[in-house]
Amino acid sequence: MASDRQPQAQMITRTNNTGLISYHGSPMLGDDEDELSKSALLAFRVKEEAFNKKKMEVREKVHAHLGRVEEETKKLAEIRGELEALEDPRRKEVTTVRKRIDLVIKELKPLGQSCHKKEREYREALEAFNEKNKEKAQLVARLMELIAESERVRMKKLEELNNTIESLSQLVPR
Secondary structure: HHHHHHHHHHHHHHHHHHOOOOOOOOEOOOHHHHHHHHHHHHHHHHHHHHHHHOOOOHHHHHHHHHHHHEEEEEHHHHHHHHHHHHHOOHHHHHHHHHHHHHHHHHHHHHHHHHHHHHHEEEEHHHHHHHHHHHHHHHHHHHHHHHHHHHHHHHHHHHHHHHHHHHHHHHHHHO
């Protein structure tokens, strides 16, 4: 019987020392998990900063292009008016360029909408990520409570059995 109690005591000691059990059943140190969480959070922040930087670059390029396109549109409208008044032989070419500019303007609008949509999706994904992270923390806390409670119950039961064995051994003459 003493040999049966020893593995149980070792298992309880191992559970007490680690506090957490990984998915594969092997113990994980709390510090290692904390480091992994910090590392993942740092990597996420780095990626988020890179994403925000790239987003700002794209936004600046789009705004720059929109400003230039508007300026060019105004200039072309003036030139077009002058050409129509002069009936310049370049009128056909100006019309072609004007049509291409109109096409570019039409293409810029969906790009701007796409930027806004992706920003909204990013915010939604970030919110979902934060909610899941909070849920994970709550579940880990609950797991820790369950493990601690289980250990208390098991130790109490083990002490009761030990007391029963001691009382039986006192009743049995040697």
